[in-house]
Amino acid sequence: MMACLLAGFGLAAFAQADVDSPYSLFGVGQLRGKSMNVKLKGMGGAGNAMFGGGMINSANPASYAKIDSLSFLFDAGFYFKSSTFSTSNLSEPSRNASFDYVSMAFGLFPWWKTAIGVQPYSSSGYTMLVDRTVPEVGSTTTRFKGSGGLNQVFWGNGFKIGKHVAVGANVYYVFGNTQSETSLYFPDSSYYIGTRRNLDVMVNSFMFDYGVLFNTQIKDDMTLSAGLTYNQKVNLKGEQTLFVRSIEEDLETEVEYLIDTIAYAISGSKTTMPQGFGLGMALQKNERWTISADFNWMQWSKFARQGVTESLKDSWSVAAGAEFTPRHTSVTGYFTRVAYRFGGFYEHGFVCLPGNDGIEHNINKVGITAGMSLPLPRTLSKVNLAFEVGQYGTREGGLIQERYAKMDVGISVHEMWFMKRKYR
Numbered sequence: 001m002m003a004c005l006l007a008g009f010g011l012a013a014f015a016q017a018d019v020d021s022p023y024s025l026f027g028v029g030q031l032r033g034k035s036m037n038v039k040l041k042g043m044g045g046a047g048n049a050m051f052g053g054g055m056i057n058s059a060n061p062a063s064y065a066k067i068d069s070l071s072f073l074f075d076a077g078f079y080f081k082s083s084t085f086s087t088s089n090l091s092e093p094s095r096n097a098s099f100d101y102v103s104m105a106f107g108l109f110p111w112w113k114t115a116i117g118v119q120p121y122s123s124s125g126y127t128m129l130v131d132r133t134v135p136e137v138g139s140t141t142t143r144f145k146g147s148g149g150l151n152q153v154f155w156g157n158g159f160k161i162g163k164h165v166a167v168g169a170n171v172y173y174v175f176g177n178t179q180s181e182t183s184l185y186f187p188d189s190s191y192y193i194g195t196r197r198n199l200d201v202m203v204n205s206f207m208f209d210y211g212v213l214f215n216t217q218i219k220d221d222m223t224l225s226a227g228l229t230y231n232q233k234v235n236l237k238g239e240q241t242l243f244v245r246s247i248e249e250d251l252e253t254e255v256e257y258l259i260d261t262i263a264y265a266i267s268g269s270k271t272t273m274p275q276g277f278g279l280g281m282a283l284q285k286n287e288r289w290t291i292s293a294d295f296n297w298m299q300w301s302k303f304a305r306q307g308v309t310e311s312l313k314d315s316w317s318v319a320a321g322a323e324f325t326p327r328h329t330s331v332t333g334y335f336t337r338v339a340y341r342f343g344g345f346y347e348h349g350f351v352c353l354p355g356n357d358g359i360e361h362n363i364n365k366v367g368i369t370a371g372m373s374l375p376l377p378r379t380l381s382k383v384n385l386a387f388e389v390g391q392y393g394t395r396e397g398g399l400i401q402e403r404y405a406k407m408d409v410g411i412s413v414h415e416m417w418f419m420k421r422k423y424r
Contacts, residue, residue, distance in 0.1 A: 022085065022126045022400050023363055023393060026351050027303055027312060028271065029124035029149055029178060034059045034278070034296065036101045036119050038077045038410030042371020042386035043321025044343025046294040048280025049227035051213060053287075054380060054414040056105045056115055060227045060280070061168030062213035064115050064158030069107040072417045075117075076102040077384075077410035084403050088395050100408065105156075106417065115156040123149035124178050138188040148178035150203055158211075166213045174236060177202040183247070193246045193259055201269050201305075203238040207231075225282045233275040233302065240269040270306055274299040287328040293320040300350035312350040313362070319345035321369065339373040341386075355397015363399075365392040373412075380414035 024030040033045060036058045040047040047059035051066035056075050067073065077100040085092045103117025130142045151174070158168035180199050186192035209232065215225035246259040276298035284290040296319075300312040321343025327336040344367065351363040367390025374383040386408040393401040 021392060021402055022128055023349075023351055024122075024124040024126055025128075025144060025146055025180075026310065027122075027300065028273075029122035029146075031122050032100075032120050036103060036117065037075065038371065038384035038386045038408045039323075039339075039341070039373065039412070040321075041388065041408050042341035042343065042369055042384070043292060043323060044319040044345045044367075044369050046280060046282075046292040046319040046321045046343060046345075048211075048229055048278045048294045048296075049213065049225045049282040050280070050290075050292055051215070051225065052284075054382070054412060056103045056117070058103065058115065058117065058154060058156060058170060059278070060211035060213055060229050061115075061156040061170045061209065062158050062166040062211035062227065064105055064113040064156055064168055065111070065160045065166035065213070066158070066215075067105055067107060067113045069110045069113075070416050071106065072413075072415045073105045074102075074413040074415075075104070075410060077408055079406055079408045081404055081406045085400055086395060086403070087398060087400055100410075111160040113158045115158075116154065117156075118151065118153045121150040121152040121172075121174055121176075124180075137192065138186065141185045141187055143181075143183045143185070145181040145183075146179065148176065150174055150176040150178070152207070164214055164216050168211045168213075170209050172207040172209075173204075174207055175204045177238075194248055195262070196245050196247050198241075198243040200241040200243075201238060201271070202240070203236050203269070203271065205234070205236040205238065207234050207236070207273060221286045223284045225284070227278075227280040227282075229278040229280075229296075231274075231276040231298070233299075234273050236271040236273055238269045238271075239266065241266050272302065272304040272307075274302045287325060289325070290323045291321070294318065298350070303350075313352050315348055315350040317345060317347040319343065334375075337375050341371040341373075342369065344368045353397075353399060355399050357397040359397055361394050361397055361399055363393050366390055371408075380416075382412045382414075384408075384410040384412055386410075 021030045035041055035045040035047045037055060039055055047057050050057050051063035054073060056073050057063040079100050080097045083094045101119035105115035107113045124146045126146050128144045132140050134140055152172045154170050154172045156170040158166055160166050178201050183196040185194045211229045213227050215223055218224050242265045244263040245261055248257040278296040280294040282292035297316045299314050301314050303310060303312050323339055323341045325339045347365040349363045352360050354360050367388050369388045371386035388406040391401060391403045395401045
């Protein structure tokens with residue numbers, strides 16, 4: 001498979017412009033994560049059993065049912081990220097900032113709440129050069145380039161079933177396109193002509209996930225909750241364009257000469273997205289403190305394009321976090337009403353690559369997080385901040401490691417609707 005051969009040859013050099021990760025070459029690109037909320041990001045992303053607090057938690061759609069019937073919620077966020085990509089002997093910095101999400105939620109009936117929103121689903125951005133010497137041919141250079149990504153618009157609904165149980169579902173409309181380019185050059189030979197393969201895949205289809213939430217009071221001021229989520233296996237349909245050409249190009253000047261068209265075809269595309277599930281537990285004491293923990297699993301070994309799998313591995317992750325508010329009812333001390341958060345996570349990734357040491361290395365991600373909510377005067381609305389420091393990948397075997405620092409900023413608007421005003 002091309003991906004395994006790429007890693008086996010070793011990544012001789014790489015560069016990026018607004019790069020997400022060199023590993024966005026695989027699957028549908030780098031996923032943006034399950035938690036669409038800055039509050040949860042400050043707690044390591046553990047959200048499968050979280051609800052309340054004026055929060056829209058799309059990680060478990062059953063949580064919508066716990067939104068107050070008189071509330072209207074609006075949440076939006078963006079992020080700044082600074083990364084350093086490195087191998088054992090090379091290093092390259094990268095910085096970018098981007099919109100992250102926007103969502104809103106409100107009640108239709110006391111037992112039925114709904115939410116809508118939009119968020120990037122995945123993104124791809126990389127440029128990599130692989131040098132190799134082939135017997136009787138000489139030096140070859142293969143360049144891999146990728147860009148684009150997928151976005152998602154969701155509509156979610158949560159329903160109360162009795163006092164302790166809620167269920168919910170999200171419907172996602174996924175759209176966007178990704179471009180991948182593979183070019184083969186023979187820099188030391190005038191007898192071989194280079195080849196370039198461009199594949200443009202456009203997606204417009206639907207995905208679904210479901211959730212169940214159970215909560216009970218174990219003391220007068222303490223609530224225990226458990227959450228279960230399930231991502232349905234689906235086929236994302238769309239259209240793909242394949243364009244193969246013979247070319248000549250000077251890699252230093254990037255001057256290109258088109259020789260001939262080898263193939264051009266437009267056809268339907270089918271990307272098989274895997275199923276997955278998540279479990280979570282949370283313990284909350286009134287508005288004072290909360291602790292939560294999650295486990296998530298995705299069957300990426302079943303991911304396929306046009307019915308062909310990509311040798312990805314099943315992935316799993318764990319996350320945990322905590323939140324503490326010194327005194328949320330204080331009217332004199334502002335910082336005693338600020339919610340402080342911290343957490344961490346570990347992701348056992350779906351990419352496993354052989355390095356130049358002959359050993360297969362899993363491309364994993366680990367990070368620690370912190371955050372806070374800053375109340376706005378005379379309102380229930382808040383400004384949420386989250387900070388994350390982590391690393392993705394490894395430098396072992398000549399592979400690439402990303403070390404990054406990230407800041408998320410979100411605004412959470414909490415308004416009360418349908419309240420009858422009383423006058424004396």
